[in-house]
Amino acid sequence: MAENISFFFQLLLTGLVVGSIYALVALGFVLIYKSTSILNFAQGELLMFGAYVCLALTVELNIPFIWSFLLTLAFSFALGVLLERTILRPMIGESIISVIMITIALSTVMRSLIQIAWGTETKVFPPIFSEEPIHFLGLFIAQIHLYSLSFALLCVAMFGLFFKFSSAGLAMRVTAFDQQIAHTMGINIKRIFALAWAISAIVSSIGGIILGNINGINNLLAHMGLKVFPCVILGGLDSIIGAIVGGFLIGILENLAGGYLDPILGGGVKDVAPYVFLIVMLMIKPYGLFGKVLIERL
């Protein structure tokens, strides 16, 4: 009996940790969506970028981790701005589907570039945090898991305040709603987009670095990007809080489903379960737990 309970809690804990990474990436996704109404299919590739660059800096150039971390963030900021400038800016005013397609194409391009530069084998980070797991109520939690958890929560708080109260945050919401209105209000749309992408790239890179530390890096990391969708549907596409909660929930749910259903269904449940939850959520509460309902007047 005790074994069952501890199995459950171990799954829960793993779920929380994975969930915190999902939460971070979902945060980046929602940021772009909220400001620019773009569904960024390349979110996973931004994550990969962070992981690979940080690894290259740490391992190939032998820069101490903390500096590579910060440098990677700087590069991510630059990447975000670059992407916005060259690819997304000409898309201002185009239809949803064109924009979706361009982020899909972007994800292909980025993945190919990373593959050309760094190949396809899995790489590992040198151990950064102490390997000593922390004992907590009879369960083990690795230090790095604890760090990622706390960091995610920190980001949540910051962004929530940003969108509600700051001038740039309001400007982002107007732009997300209708770019033409933003234009007539004197909002510099280009700057808003660049900011959204830059911040999103940074947040995803952090997620990627953490994930890379836990699991190693290869180009399957990009699938994380697609996992974002169940998280944001659960939480609500345009809600920062929703992204966080959704991230954690999916992390927990997928681990529980995997742990209990894998033996019955033959494996791989962890990868498909989030999508089943997604469909269920769409049927019950399409706008997610925290999303805003679409208001339409004829």
Place this chain on the structure above:
Amino acid sequence: MPCGLFHNRYRTDERIFQTIWVRSWLTVFGIFVLLMPFFVSDYIIYVTNTIFIFIVGAIGLNILTGFTGQISIGHGAFAAVGAYTSAILTTKLGISFWIALPIAGFFTALIGMIFGIPSLRVKGLYLVIATLAAQFIIEYTIIHWESLTNGITGIFVPSPELFGFVFNTDKKFYYLLLAFAVSAVASGRNIFRTRVGRAFIAIRDRDIAAELVGISLFKYKLLAFAISSFYAGIAGCLWGYYTNVITPEHFTIVLSIDYLAMIIVGGLGSIIGTIFGVIFITILPELLTTIGLILKGTFGQITTLLSAIKGLIFGMSIILFLVFEPEGLAEIWRRVRAYWKLWPFSY
């Protein structure tokens, strides 16, 4: 020189090919297509066959996404349903291609309708995500229901037969697939001359207003999913019988993305755009492979990087297209025609 096209009968107004000019060029083109297999290599026939199959599938997707406005990124999965259904019917129940094909089509239409149900609750971006989920769920089911589908090993599909005549070469398949492609294009184009087609377009443009006018969103959205999945199922089915083997690898999200790319590059809401888009997206990788083979002599390592480079160029060309002409090849076609109609005055 005529200064406009004036019809005085409904019949002439509703014609798809309205001027004599267009009709004669169409006939010339038709003759060319019919005679082509006798003058070109097997490889080119193979590529053209692929184009025909994709035209069938892509028209289905354009009906759903371009004309009815329901964005779907699960089209590849529906093709898989069609392919596997017909393959299972033929290999496990011995049903011939000619009967298995329509059955597979209708079954896929049914599955499509089921996955289309979320479209009644959510729109736009949310629907894309729902269809994404459909893609993964269907893929998972195919891989793991091994008793039915052989999982990742796949199914070996025999070539279709008709009164002893076996379709087992590229050339023989060419005419069969040509017939399918032509019927797909004709039926697709004709749907939009009917009530149903107009209802679809109304739903795309302003669905609440459409409902007020009496168009039942429930019925027509599901119908759009059904029709679109029917085309996808047929395309998947044809693919299976043509290549004689189907595995889950053929029908991943990459396929769904390819289909979407085809209709976006070609032009949403345009049948002729679909044809352009399919040709473009199919020929691009083949072209790159050919170039890769030519360069192999000089740059040895190119082959290892080839798939990555192909991906790179594929993505880049889509990006360039969307940046410079988001309404696709159909719009370029339209602008060229408009330009020449009024030449030498540009407006």
Place this chain on the structure above:
Amino acid sequence: MTPILSVNNIQVVYKDVILVLKGMSIEVNEGKIITILGNNGAGKTTTLKAISGILKSEDGEVTDGSIEFYGERIDKKYPEDIVRMGIFQVMEGRRVVEDMTVEENLMAGAHTQRNRKNRKKDMEMVYHYFPRLIERRKVMAGYVSGGEQQMLVMGRALMSRPKLLLLDEPSMGLSPLLVAEIFNIIQTINNERGISLLLVEQNARLALSIASHGYVMENGRIVLDDTVEKLMDNADVKEFYLGLTEVGKKKSYRDVKHYKRRKRWLT
């Protein structure tokens, strides 16, 4: 008196192939209300969009001519710079940001104003002109009534401290009483704050009642350009825009043709 805004013979083309404005010129003097009348499709909204700089987002371009505001050329500038210079366009159709509250919408309007302290004062000013908005402050903008939405978009415009307001069909879709109220407020704002106004309207009578100068547009060109008094006396304007035909008399088609003949001579 030099005009603060002068549109000089501009030609506007959409998507490289659709010619919408075929050489039109207007002037706005400081503190005045100028109105542009005309039917649908005449090009009135396009004119406003050319001035406020948002043509590019609709694939449109000013291909000839120039627009000057306080002597500076603005036809090549970005919309955000034009707003900072003091021109604000209130688009047709009451475009509020539906998922933000009324108050958040107003705050967003002050985006170009650097000084935070002014915002509070400006909001009070807006509430002073549009008292109905006070009780609806915390409500989602998408749910308030049409009239309140129109007030909201105008209040939002005021938050940016404009020198020139471009109003596009403010009366569209509103009840007559509400329209009268709103036009009253517009006139008050013009009197008290000296904000110049370029008003595009289909409701000709209403527009001419508050404007000092008017333009009539048809097919992308100005066909009449005069002070309001002379316009109201103009037989063609009376017949086709004010509905003041001779009551009781029979109409002869010869008279109708006469208008068309005159138009050709004018353009």
